[in-house]
Amino acid sequence: MGHSILKSDKKKNSDKHRRIIEAALKVFAKKGFYNSKVSEIARAANVADGTIYLYFQNKDDILISLFEEEMGNILDKMHQALQTVTDPAAKLERFADQHLTMLEENQELAEIIQVELRQSSKFMKEYQNDRFHQYLNIISGIIKEGQQMGVFRKDILPGVAKRAFFGALDEMSRYWILSPVKKYSTAVAAQQISAFFIKGMLVDPQTA
Amino acid sequence: MGHSILKSDKKKNSDKHRRIIEAALKVFAKKGFYNSKVSEIARAANVADGTIYLYFQNKDDILISLFEEEMGNILDKMHQALQTVTDPAAKLERFADQHLTMLEENQELAEIIQVELRQSSKFMKEYQNDRFHQYLNIISGIIKEGQQMGVFRKDILPGVAKRAFFGALDEMSRYWILSPVKKYSTAVAAQQISAFFIKGMLVDPQTA
Amino acid sequence: MGHSILKSDKKKNSDKHRRIIEAALKVFAKKGFYNSKVSEIARAANVADGTIYLYFQNKDDILISLFEEEMGNILDKMHQALQTVTDPAAKLERFADQHLTMLEENQELAEIIQVELRQSSKFMKEYQNDRFHQYLNIISGIIKEGQQMGVFRKDILPGVAKRAFFGALDEMSRYWILSPVKKYSTAVAAQQISAFFIKGMLVDPQTA
Amino acid sequence: MGHSILKSDKKKNSDKHRRIIEAALKVFAKKGFYNSKVSEIARAANVADGTIYLYFQNKDDILISLFEEEMGNILDKMHQALQTVTDPAAKLERFADQHLTMLEENQELAEIIQVELRQSSKFMKEYQNDRFHQYLNIISGIIKEGQQMGVFRKDILPGVAKRAFFGALDEMSRYWILSPVKKYSTAVAAQQISAFFIKGMLVDPQTA
DNA sequence: CATGAATGAGCTTTCATTCAT
DNA sequence: AATGAATGAAAGCTCATTCAT
Numbered sequence: 001m002g003h004s005i006l007k008s009d010k011k012k013n014s015d016k017h018r019r020i021i022e023a024a025l026k027v028f029a030k031k032g033f034y035n036s037k038v039s040e041i042a043r044a045a046n047v048a049d050g051t052i053y054l055y056f057q058n059k060d061d062i063l064i065s066l067f068e069e070e071m072g073n074i075l076d077k078m079h080q081a082l083q084t085v086t087d088p089a090a091k092l093e094r095f096a097d098q099h100l101t102m103l104e105e106n107q108e109l110a111e112i113i114q115v116e117l118r119q120s121s122k123f124m125k126e127y128q129n130d131r132f133h134q135y136l137n138i139i140s141g142i143i144k145e146g147q148q149m150g151v152f153r154k155d156i157l158p159g160v161a162k163r164a165f166f167g168a169l170d171e172m173s174r175y176w177i178l179s180p181v182k183k184y185s186t187a188v189a190a191q192q193i194s195a196f197f198i199k200g201m202l203v204d205p206q207t208a
Numbered sequence: 209m210g211h212s213i214l215k216s217d218k219k220k221n222s223d224k225h226r227r228i229i230e231a232a233l234k235v236f237a238k239k240g241f242y243n244s245k246v247s248e249i250a251r252a253a254n255v256a257d258g259t260i261y262l263y264f265q266n267k268d269d270i271l272i273s274l275f276e277e278e279m280g281n282i283l284d285k286m287h288q289a290l291q292t293v294t295d296p297a298a299k300l301e302r303f304a305d306q307h308l309t310m311l312e313e314n315q316e317l318a319e320i321i322q323v324e325l326r327q328s329s330k331f332m333k334e335y336q337n338d339r340f341h342q343y344l345n346i347i348s349g350i351i352k353e354g355q356q357m358g359v360f361r362k363d364i365l366p367g368v369a370k371r372a373f374f375g376a377l378d379e380m381s382r383y384w385i386l387s388p389v390k391k392y393s394t395a396v397a398a399q400q401i402s403a404f405f406i407k408g409m410l411v412d413p414q415t416a
Numbered sequence: 417m418g419h420s421i422l423k424s425d426k427k428k429n430s431d432k433h434r435r436i437i438e439a440a441l442k443v444f445a446k447k448g449f450y451n452s453k454v455s456e457i458a459r460a461a462n463v464a465d466g467t468i469y470l471y472f473q474n475k476d477d478i479l480i481s482l483f484e485e486e487m488g489n490i491l492d493k494m495h496q497a498l499q500t501v502t503d504p505a506a507k508l509e510r511f512a513d514q515h516l517t518m519l520e521e522n523q524e525l526a527e528i529i530q531v532e533l534r535q536s537s538k539f540m541k542e543y544q545n546d547r548f549h550q551y552l553n554i555i556s557g558i559i560k561e562g563q564q565m566g567v568f569r570k571d572i573l574p575g576v577a578k579r580a581f582f583g584a585l586d587e588m589s590r591y592w593i594l595s596p597v598k599k600y601s602t603a604v605a606a607q608q609i610s611a612f613f614i615k616g617m618l619v620d621p622q623t624a
Numbered sequence: 625m626g627h628s629i630l631k632s633d634k635k636k637n638s639d640k641h642r643r644i645i646e647a648a649l650k651v652f653a654k655k656g657f658y659n660s661k662v663s664e665i666a667r668a669a670n671v672a673d674g675t676i677y678l679y680f681q682n683k684d685d686i687l688i689s690l691f692e693e694e695m696g697n698i699l700d701k702m703h704q705a706l707q708t709v710t711d712p713a714a715k716l717e718r719f720a721d722q723h724l725t726m727l728e729e730n731q732e733l734a735e736i737i738q739v740e741l742r743q744s745s746k747f748m749k750e751y752q753n754d755r756f757h758q759y760l761n762i763i764s765g766i767i768k769e770g771q772q773m774g775v776f777r778k779d780i781l782p783g784v785a786k787r788a789f790f791g792a793l794d795e796m797s798r799y800w801i802l803s804p805v806k807k808y809s810t811a812v813a814a815q816q817i818s819a820f821f822i823k824g825m826l827v828d829p830q831t832a
Numbered sequence: 833c834a835t836g837a838a839t840g841a842g843c844t845t846t847c848a849t850t851c852a853t
Numbered sequence: 854a855a856t857g858a859a860t861g862a863a864a865g866c867t868c869a870t871t872c873a874t
Contacts, residue, residue: 016838034242038865048839053866157400160380160392164401167379168372175371184368192365193372200404222854246848247857256856258850267848430833450658454869455836464835466871475869573816576796576808580817583795584788591787600784608781609788612824640859662844672860677845 017055019045021069024062029108033063033116063116064127070109071131074102078138088146089198095139096169096190103173104186111177114170136162143201152201161201168193225263227253229277232270237316241271271320278317279339282310286346296354297406303347304377304398311381312394319385322378344370351409360409369409376401433471435461437485440478445524449479479528486525487547490518494554504562505614511555512585512606519589520602527593530586552578559617568617577617584609641679643669645693648686653732657687657740687740688751694733695755698726702762712770713822719763720793720814727797728810735801738794760786767825776825785825792817 023045027036038059042049056062081098085091103110116123140162146152172189176182184192231253235244246267250257264270289306293299311318348370354360380397384390392400439461443452454475458465472478497514501507519526556578562568588605592598600608647669651660662683666673680686705722709715727734764786770776796813800806808816 037863049865050840050867051838054837059865157392157396160397160400161404163379163383164376164404167375167377167382169375170379171371171375172368174375184365188365189368192368196369196372196408197404198408199410200406200408202407224855245846250857257848257858258856259854261849262854432834453867458836465837465869466835467833469870470833573808573812576813576816577820579795579799580792580820583791583793583798585791586795587787587791588784590791600781604781605784608784612785612788613820614824615826616820616822616824618823661842673844674846674861675859678858683844 016047016051020052020055021066024066025108028116029111068131075134088142088151091142092198093194096194099169100173100186100190110173114174114177136166139165153203156201165197224255228260228263229274232274233316237319276339283342296350296357296359299350300406301402304402307377308381308394308398318381322382322385344374347373361411364409373405432463436468436471437482440482441524445527484547491550504558504565504567507558508614509610512610515585516589516602516606526589530590530593552582555581569619572617581613640671644676644679645690648690649732652740653735692755699758712766712775715766716822717818720818723793724797724810724814734797738798738801760790763789777827780825789821
């Protein structure tokens with residue numbers, strides 16, 4: 001919190017901020033945060049090493065900023081994608097599909113989120129990850145909505161279910177990131193995973 | 209792969225190997241792999257810095273060995289826990305409960321597996337994680353068994369379901385590792401998560 | 417030597433030169449030469465970083481120019497202060513009083529002269545400090561005058577005495593610069609120190 | 625304060641600590657603290673760069689340690705030199721002679737004390753220079769002794785006189801450090817300077 | 833004249849690894 | 854087998870200086 005705030009005004013007059021973020025995306029994804037050198041990012045961004053520090057406080061700040069910005073985009077896109085859907089079950093399936101598609105289209109970002117930021121104790125412990133919680137809460141929102149509409153069972157804990165659902169998707173994407181060949185299409189995986197949860201949460205037919 | 213093979217014989221004559229692994233467990237869990245110093249591990253294990261290199265090839269090898277050994281234990285315990293259960297649905301619930309309980313009882317190990325070992329693309333890409341795949345395959349084994357017994361639907365892809373199920377549990381444990389207070393008990397979370405999947409995979413009553 | 421010569425004409429058309437010198441005075445006094453940043457001076461002077469280089473060749477030149485100009489002022493004031501005094505002994509006491517008073521009134525300048533300019537072998541060796549020698553020579557001038565008038569002993573080496581006298585005053589002012597509380601007033605210290613030297617240099621009464 | 629305390633035990637088994645101090649003496653004297661590189665000191669000491677940090681906390685600590693140790697030696701030698709003298713006036717002359725001789729024989733140390741440590745605001749403000757105060761207090765001790773014996777006037781403030789005397793000697797040595805040729809011998813300068821102060825402080829003959 | 837974004841050389845410090853004892 | 858002092862490559866970051874605007 002508070003990272004890059006003073007310096008972010010500079011974004012307006014220059015694309016360097018963006019160039020650096022995008023360079024960092026590539027470099028971090030390829031080598032991992034700790035094995036990436038600031039000078040590599042600088043070279044990839046076509047700026048001098050020192051220029052990095054005009055736009056970011058330090059190496060950590062590059063990663064945090066990268067995450068904040070990209071996660072902001074992802075949140076926006078997800079909200080847009082869900083706008084046209086009303087049925088909670090359909091929303092969950094849409095979420096799954098959008099999530100996996102998005103990560104598939106942004107392999108590098110997916111990798112960074114997976115292995116560098118979400119996993120790193122350094123960042124996870126020190127950095128209160130609001131954007132990520134907002135993302136998870138989209139899921140619990142859908143579930144609560146479904147419960148109110150009488151579609152999903154009332155005994156489901158949305159706080160558990162949101163994590164379970166996200167985790168299921170996440171593990172799937174981790175698999176894809178790390179394995180060169182995909183056995184299943186994004187659509188099939190999204191459909192299967194959301195189906196587990198939808199069926200698993202539906203009000204029992206006989207009870208209804 | 210190939211790590212510590214020559215040197216692992218030394219285990220027999222000495223507890224230093226074990227002392228180092230256990231020291232590393234504590235240190236890596238607390239500080240993270242890249243922020244842990246070999247000398248810290250040495251101090252925690254009560255050996256000289258150089259001694260580490262009599263038992264491990266390098267710092268990476270400590271982490272890999274740690275993971276291999278601990279994962280071996282986990283696999284053994286899981287097999288044992290499942291031995292007494294026969295019903296596939298019950299097995300899944302047992303798996304979930306055992307998984308979360310185990311991680312709860314080994315917070316440090318849980319943290320390392322979560323944030324350190326999976327973290328780095330370095331490790332995930334270079335190191336073929338057999339033990340982890342064996343662990344995942346326990347899940348798909350149960351699912352396939354359920355399908356053969358006609359309990360679970362045939363259209364379920366075990367390769368997707370195993371990851372989804374593991375991911376759901378994993379995200380739950382990540383939450384617990386990183387958050388100081390737990391809102392849900394291990395048992396409740398295990399029950400809910402397995403219930404989603406069981407219900408989600410069951411053969412439809414009317415179809416049956 | 418040769419610093420700022422071409423650029424010093426600019427003084428006439430602008431107060432920026434003066435603003436920068438005065439800003440540097442504050443900044444160097446507070447942080448020391450090596451720990452002061454050119455950008456800090458620029459900010460304090462309310463000019464852009466680059467503007468500094470329109471008026472000074474480089475960071476060193478700021479310090480040298482500052483010293484030259486301020487030392488010029490000090491020389492002028494000292495000559496003025498001594499104009500009304502004729503007796504060599506009284507002149508020495510006046511010198512001491514004026515010296516300590518001046519430094520007391522210009523703490524920042526005093527500090528820079530003390531700790532920054534004299535400090536660095538870099539400056540002391542490379543920069544022939546004419547103004548400083550002129551200042552010292554005021555003292556030896558008084559002593560020689562006293563010797564010619566038969567007031568001070570002929571065996572006194574003016575070259576040694578000037579340094580001794582200046583050093584005595586200088587150490588006193590160093591003490592004041594570095595210690596937060598003053599035990600002795602400027603006047604008392606000036607009187608005591610000049611008394612040592614006057615008594616110490618006077619022609620022996622019986623010999624006279 | 626507290627510098628190098630933990631690490632100083634290592635001195636016992638190795639001359640590296642001493643080698644580094646002596647290398648730093650040369651390098652700092654030649655280039656000044658801020659213009660000296662740690663790697664230069666390492667090279668001059670014939671150790672690896674990293675070895676420096678086994679014996680010193682950081683670059684600052686090298687300078688402080690150097691000063692503490694050398695100043696300790698100087699204090700010892702001065703106490704020894706004064707042991708055989710009883711008359712306060714003779715003691716002052718002895719002090720002056722010993723001081724100038726010592727600095728003459730240790731030009732490099734003299735230069736560092738003069739221009740790096742005593743003058744540097746960084747060190748003078750942050751570092752309570754006990755050894756230096758002990759040194760000054762040798763002078764005031766002699767003066768007080770002389771006052772009690774009725775040799776020096778009671779109105780002399782020892783706190784002023786010690787600084788004046790030290791300052792006089794110090795300025796003399798600064799001159800020698802910075803100027804290539806010496807016009808006056810150490811002995812002559814010592815004699816003249818101490819004579820000023822002795823005569824200046826003596827009880828007036830007629831008053832006595 | 834004035835600006836301030838950009839540069840990149842250069843420095844301190846760290847720490848995995850080695851090897852003489 | 855065990856030690857731990859020594860190594861030295863490597864990297865993050867700073868800041869005096871420049872130059873296009």
